[in-house]
Amino acid sequence: MTFFTIIVRGLLRRPVRTGLTLVGISIGIAAVVALVGISRGFEQSWATGMKSRGTDIVVTNMGSTLTPKAFGIAVRDRIASLPNVVATCAIFVDLTSIEDSSMMVVSSREWGGFSWQNLKIVSGRMPTDAMEPAVVLGRTAAEVLKKKVGDLIQLEAKELSVVGIVDGGALVENGSVILSLPLFQEISGNEGKINVIDLRATPGMSEDNLKKLCVQINAVLPEARAMVAGEHLGSSQAYRFISAMSWGTSLLAVIVGVLGVMNTMLMTVFERKQEICILLAIGWKRARIIRMVLWESALLGLLGGIIGVIFGTAGVKLMEQLPSIRGMLEPDLSFGLMAVSVAIAIAVGVISGLYPAWRSSRLTPSFAMQG
Amino acid sequence: MNSNSHESVFEAKGLKKEFDDGRVQALRGVDFRIESGEFVAIIGPSGCGKTTLLQMLGALDWPSCGILNYRGVSLPDIPDPSAYRANEIGFIFQAFHLLPTFTALENVQIPMFETDIPAAERESRAIELLKSVGLEHRLHHFPSKLSGGERQRVAIARSLANGPSVLLADEPTGNLDSENTKNILELIIRLRREKSMTLVLVTHDMNIAGMASRTIQMKDGLIVSDLATTPAAP
Numbered sequence: 001m002t003f004f005t006i007i008v009r010g011l012l013r014r015p016v017r018t019g020l021t022l023v024g025i026s027i028g029i030a031a032v033v034a035l036v037g038i039s040r041g042f043e044q045s046w047a048t049g050m051k052s053r054g055t056d057i058v059v060t061n062m063g064s065t066l067t068p069k070a071f072g073i074a075v076r077d078r079i080a081s082l083p084n085v086v087a088t089c090a091i092f093v094d095l096t097s098i099e100d101s102s103m104m105v106v107s108s109r110e111w112g113g114f115s116w117q118n119l120k121i122v123s124g125r126m127p128t129d130a131m132e133p134a135v136v137l138g139r140t141a142a143e144v145l146k147k148k149v150g151d152l153i154q155l156e157a158k159e160l161s162v163v164g165i166v167d168g169g170a171l172v173e174n175g176s177v178i179l180s181l182p183l184f185q186e187i188s189g190n191e192g193k194i195n196v197i198d199l200r201a202t203p204g205m206s207e208d209n210l211k212k213l214c215v216q217i218n219a220v221l222p223e224a225r226a227m228v229a230g231e232h233l234g235s236s237q238a239y240r241f242i243s244a245m246s247w248g249t250s251l252l253a254v255i256v257g258v259l260g261v262m263n264t265m266l267m268t269v270f271e272r273k274q275e276i277c278i279l280l281a282i283g284w285k286r287a288r289i290i291r292m293v294l295w296e297s298a299l300l301g302l303l304g305g306i307i308g309v310i311f312g313t314a315g316v317k318l319m320e321q322l323p324s325i326r327g328m329l330e331p332d333l334s335f336g337l338m339a340v341s342v343a344i345a346i347a348v349g350v351i352s353g354l355y356p357a358w359r360s361s362r363l364t365p366s367f368a369m370q371g
Numbered sequence: 372m373n374s375n376s377h378e379s380v381f382e383a384k385g386l387k388k389e390f391d392d393g394r395v396q397a398l399r400g401v402d403f404r405i406e407s408g409e410f411v412a413i414i415g416p417s418g419c420g421k422t423t424l425l426q427m428l429g430a431l432d433w434p435s436c437g438i439l440n441y442r443g444v445s446l447p448d449i450p451d452p453s454a455y456r457a458n459e460i461g462f463i464f465q466a467f468h469l470l471p472t473f474t475a476l477e478n479v480q481i482p483m484f485e486t487d488i489p490a491a492e493r494e495s496r497a498i499e500l501l502k503s504v505g506l507e508h509r510l511h512h513f514p515s516k517l518s519g520g521e522r523q524r525v526a527i528a529r530s531l532a533n534g535p536s537v538l539l540a541d542e543p544t545g546n547l548d549s550e551n552t553k554n555i556l557e558l559i560i561r562l563r564r565e566k567s568m569t570l571v572l573v574t575h576d577m578n579i580a581g582m583a584s585r586t587i588q589m590k591d592g593l594i595v596s597d598l599a600t601t602p603a604a605p
Contacts, residue, residue: 001477001493003484009472278468281431282482282529283457365456366431368468 024260028253029308049172050229089113108184124149124164138174261352280365301349305342386437412583461530520551
């Protein structure tokens with residue numbers, strides 16, 4: 001028999017209560033895995049989308065909404081001539097409901113711009129000119145909208161032909177409805193307006209030099225803000241709000257877990273008061289009693305964390321299959337997130353066990369002689 | 372704290388214990404010496420202070436005033452009471468106090484965690500101890516599956532786990548029938564003799580006290596008689 005056997009027996013003494021506590025912790029950890037994983041995955045998928053388009057810097061004005069604020073296309077001319085700017089592509093991106101789908105990314109791109117180049121035709125073709133009333137769909141968008149080449153799609157008040165299905169190499173790209181910028185500007189009544197400029201810099205520029213170029217751009221462009229691709233989403237107040245909500249909700253769930261473990265461990269200490277006193281009477285040191293309580297609560301945290309990671313991952317995988325959001329999630333269920341989640345759970349266990357452990361250390365061994 | 376015969380194991384002078392800011396006086400000035408290897412019975416009615424005295428001897432509680440020495444060392448001043456209890460004292464309780472989620476074999480191993488007995492030796496040592504109390508066939512039984520007499524045998528084996536020099540027994544047969552009482556007393560007395568331990572046994576039963584080599588009678592927190600006796604057979 002080892003000390004670990006004693007820890008495990010302590011938890012198995014009340015299997016139902018231990019099980020319910022584990023459910024409480026695992027729900028909290030599942031929330032962390034799911035919400036933070038989805039939130040981080042969303043950010044990463046944008047970064048991947050940028051990379052797949054060959055974009056080094058994104059010029060945009062992320063305000064308090066999920067889509068950037070519009071600005072005049074003339075802005076692009078002010079930065080195109082800066083040193084180390086190789087190419088620019090003006091874009092108007094919007095989030096809108098299309099037919100049965102409540103939220104789709106519509107990405108309208110400057111005709112002939114480099115942001116078209118990463119799109120690989122899966123079926124059909126690209127539009128033939130800037131004003132052809134046609135769109136190409138990312139492969140996920142085609143699945144979600146249940147469209148194939150030759151079908152019509154209702155965008156705002158206009159019907160457009162689906163002329164091609166494309167693979168953009170990233171979830172954001174594959175989940176988008178893509179069309180030419182002038183066509184979308186006309187349909188949406190945003191003539192002369194854009195809200196994103198994709199920028200390619202001199203090949204081989206370091207991250208630091210890209211940041212310096214951003215500073216240069218920002219100096220000549222008060223209407224928008226240049227950021228290294230992938231970082232721009234973080235400047236969105238809406239995204240930051242969503243991210244904060246994810247962490248906040250997770251934190252609440254974790255606090256519930258803390259209270260659950262603390263309640264369980266306090267009950268355990270109260271119930272085992274005489275048992276603990278007997279251990280003290282037969283020579284156990286108070287430090288060992290404290291270790292026993294803390295190890296029990298840490299083990300609860302570890303098990304709850306592992307179960308929570310499994311629940312969270314399974315939950316996200318199930319969500320990915322829901323028809324209403326299928327193809328729109330690319331959660332970051334990395335080993336790192338899972339390790340952090342389990343570490344949080346263990347910390348929850350240890351923190352929750354501190355007070356019960358302190359209470360247990362205050363018991364007097366003479367109580368063992370009673371009863 | 373090594374054991375030697377003919378030396379004083381415990382020595383108390385003017386030992387007092389008060390509770391509730393002096394409103395309750397459990398011990399009101401007790402003097403005695405207990406020599407190494409003695410079998411001392413402490414008798415008296417309920418509330419006379421005998422269990423309180425046993426708690427003092429086991430360093431489970433501290434005197435309010437007076438002197439209490441263990442082998443010449445002041446017990447209230449020992450730096451590590453846990454180590455004293457773990458290494459020097461074996462407790463036998465009236466209600467057995469086995470841990471219900473552990474088998475007999477595991478219960479006997481529990482005190483060994485505070486000693487330097489290697490983990491590999493704990494089990495074999497516990498088996499030997501359970502054999503010595505006649506429970507080799509009940510090693511893997513949980514307390515709930517043992518009779519009262521068997522539980523007390525496990526508790527006796529546990530009290531011997533770390534090779535103590537003193538056994539403190541608080542009404543060890545109080546929860547047993549007469550047959551088990553006889554058997555348990557025989558066992559305790561035999562083990563005490565084999566291991567040359569000092570035994571301090573609290574009881575209110577004069578027949579049990581008659582088996583001791585000395586009887587201390589208490590009343591209202593005081594020793595009213597302290598007599599050497601000729602031990603009777605259990």
